[in-house]
Amino acid sequence: MVRPDPSPNDLRPTGASGATGRALDEIDRALLGHLVADARTTNAALAEKVGIAASTCLARVRALRERGVIRGFHADVDPAAVGLPLQAMISVRLQSDARDRLGEFTALVRRLPAVRDVYFVAGADDYLLHVATAGTGALRDLVATLNNHRDVAGTVTSLIFDHVRTAHGV
Amino acid sequence: MVRPDPSPNDLRPTGASGATGRALDEIDRALLGHLVADARTTNAALAEKVGIAASTCLARVRALRERGVIRGFHADVDPAAVGLPLQAMISVRLQSDARDRLGEFTALVRRLPAVRDVYFVAGADDYLLHVATAGTGALRDLVATLNNHRDVAGTVTSLIFDHVRTAHGV
DNA sequence: AATGAAATTGGCGATAC
DNA sequence: GTATCGCCAATTTCATT
Numbered sequence: 001m002v003r004p005d006p007s008p009n010d011l012r013p014t015g016a017s018g019a020t021g022r023a024l025d026e027i028d029r030a031l032l033g034h035l036v037a038d039a040r041t042t043n044a045a046l047a048e049k050v051g052i053a054a055s056t057c058l059a060r061v062r063a064l065r066e067r068g069v070i071r072g073f074h075a076d077v078d079p080a081a082v083g084l085p086l087q088a089m090i091s092v093r094l095q096s097d098a099r100d101r102l103g104e105f106t107a108l109v110r111r112l113p114a115v116r117d118v119y120f121v122a123g124a125d126d127y128l129l130h131v132a133t134a135g136t137g138a139l140r141d142l143v144a145t146l147n148n149h150r151d152v153a154g155t156v157t158s159l160i161f162d163h164v165r166t167a168h169g170v
Numbered sequence: 171m172v173r174p175d176p177s178p179n180d181l182r183p184t185g186a187s188g189a190t191g192r193a194l195d196e197i198d199r200a201l202l203g204h205l206v207a208d209a210r211t212t213n214a215a216l217a218e219k220v221g222i223a224a225s226t227c228l229a230r231v232r233a234l235r236e237r238g239v240i241r242g243f244h245a246d247v248d249p250a251a252v253g254l255p256l257q258a259m260i261s262v263r264l265q266s267d268a269r270d271r272l273g274e275f276t277a278l279v280r281r282l283p284a285v286r287d288v289y290f291v292a293g294a295d296d297y298l299l300h301v302a303t304a305g306t307g308a309l310r311d312l313v314a315t316l317n318n319h320r321d322v323a324g325t326v327t328s329l330i331f332d333h334v335r336t337a338h339g340v
Numbered sequence: 341a342a343t344g345a346a347a348t349t350g351g352c353g354a355t356a357c
Numbered sequence: 358g359t360a361t362c363g364c365c366a367a368t369t370t371c372a373t374t
Contacts, residue, residue: 024251024252029252032245032252035244035245036245038242038243039210039245040209040210068248068251069247069251070248071246071247071248072208073210073244073245074206074208075202075205075206075209075240075242075243076240076242076244077202077205077241078238078239078241081194081237081239082194082202082239089289089298110334110336115336116335116336117333117334117335117336118333119300119332119333120331120332121259121329121330121331122328122329123329124328128259128298156293158291158293158295158298160289161290161291161292162289162290163287163288165286165287166285166287166288167244
């Protein structure tokens with residue numbers, strides 16, 4: 001099957017060790033662990049936590065960014081606190097003749113503000129969309145928008161009672 | 171400029187959320203948008219982008235954190251780059267008599283290092299687990315672990331070809 | 341609550357070990 | 358790779374409005 005969005009963030013082929021280019025040593029993994037837990041840790045504090053010099057720490061973190069190991073730093077905002085208390089997972093099955101227009105549908109869902117995660121999956125469904133909406137009305141409109149798309153064969157919506165992102169370790 | 175990522179199909183309400191404390195004004199939403207896009211934006215740059223003084227900006231961001239609107243700042247690490255190239259979504263259905271032990275199962279899956287997201291859902295399934303593993307062997311072991319749990323009635327695993335987290339706006 | 345000025349701290353290049 | 362120095366920029370406190 002064709003990939004919907006060839007980008008620098010694509011999954012990469014890896015060996016048994018799973019490294020991209022050079023392997024990560026224990027210090028790199030410690031740095032990643034601390035930055036996953038708190039992206040705003042200062043360089044000085046980070047260096048002390050992992051036991052290296054500040055200048056070395058800065059160089060390592062920059063290298064991890066340039067190698068694509070660290071893709072970015074993001075604030076985690078509570079959807080309910082910004083007026084989007086109703087979350088759902090929408091599984092989307094495409095028409096069988098739409099498999100050569102995957103990029104089009106991907107571009108569409110990425111532009112929908114309610115969509116937080118797009119999982120392109122193998123199996124009975126083609127996409128799983130994690131969405132956050134203002135309420136049942138907004139969710140219904142969103143589902144209708146998806147179902148009205150010419151490439152969509154069907155959707156199944158499951159409400160999300162709770163969502164935990166486990167940021168433990170790397 | 172005010173909104174970092176304006177979108178036409180906005181499903182959100184313009185006003186309050188009512189869920190957590192006071193409502194957010196446009197400046198707060200602009201701050202959140204910029205911090206979601208880049209959590210390491212400096213306070214000085216952030217203040218300039220939204221058109222307020224640096225000290226005011228600092229106070230607002232701190233307030234957003236204390237009110238729980240901002241839950242944290244996290245580095246986004248490429249799973250494939252740290253040796254976990256195989257991602258999957260595992261839907262889990264619990265035994266019907268396990269509904270009073272939900273906390274126990276939740277605690278279990280939160281401790282599994284492969285698990286990145288736990289979605290507790292309504293519908294045919296009870297949980298959706300987004301996992302990242304080293305390979306087919308590790309994934310098989312993980313699924314076996316889940317299936318062997320006394321509260322698990324069954325699982326369905328779908329491989330994830332690609333995952334995009336759309337960090338646009340709040 | 342928002343601001344500007346002042347004091348503290350950290351980022352980061354250059355140099356040397 | 359690490360340690361020291363030094364400059365500049367950023368964070369943060371505080372008095373004022």
